[in-house]
Amino acid sequence: MTRRNLWVNLFWVGMVGPISGVLIGCNQGGGSSIPALPAELVVWGDPTPDSDAMFTSVRDFSNVDTSFVVIGTNNLVQFFNEKVCNVCEVQESTILINGTPRVDIRFGPGPDGTGERRPFLVSVDGYYIELVQESGAISFQEKDVVFEENDDPSDDLAQRVGTMPNPTAAS
Numbered sequence: 001m002t003r004r005n006l007w008v009n010l011f012w013v014g015m016v017g018p019i020s021g022v023l024i025g026c027n028q029g030g031g032s033s034i035p036a037l038p039a040e041l042v043v044w045g046d047p048t049p050d051s052d053a054m055f056t057s058v059r060d061f062s063n064v065d066t067s068f069v070v071i072g073t074n075n076l077v078q079f080f081n082e083k084v085c086n087v088c089e090v091q092e093s094t095i096l097i098n099g100t101p102r103v104d105i106r107f108g109p110g111p112d113g114t115g116e117r118r119p120f121l122v123s124v125d126g127y128y129i130e131l132v133q134e135s136g137a138i139s140f141q142e143k144d145v146v147f148e149e150n151d152d153p154s155d156d157l158a159q160r161v162g163t164m165p166n167p168t169a170a171s
Contacts, residue, residue: 037070045161061130126151
């Protein structure tokens with residue numbers, strides 16, 4: 001069950017308006033306000049001491065290879081559709097939308113609790129995030145599924161462990 005939407009609009013400029021008190025607006029159409037694809041991507045490492053897992057893509061609730069974000073070394077968010085959000089910025093392991101912390105990058109086994117530990121999009125309130133593309137917009141939808149009981153992000157926030165060239169950026 002979806003709790004609320006954090007809309008990131010692909011084609012309209014600036015703030016379009018609030019939806020359920022949550023922010024809208026991420027221009028990905030054309031024009032000078034659209035950031036270019038990041039040339040270098042952050043490689044995320046698992047903070048668990050006995051793990052050497054490293055990933056560039058950060059999955060959503062669906063836990064599939066085709067629904068993810070990558071983070072540029074310039075702290076910009078690039079979606080699975082190779083568009084870059086112009087109102088998203090990353091500080092440490094947190095995605096800010098219009099300057100407000102909204103989504104953390106956290107390591108875990110996934111919503112079913114049985115998969116490989118990897119980075120996932122999790123709301124700052126501790127719920128899994130699903131990326132939904134609809135009518136030219138991508139939304140960060142907070143699901144009604146907790147990342148972990150007794151939520152404590154201090155032991156599973158992803159760590160920046162390296163960089164790699166962005167395979168989708170023009171050479």
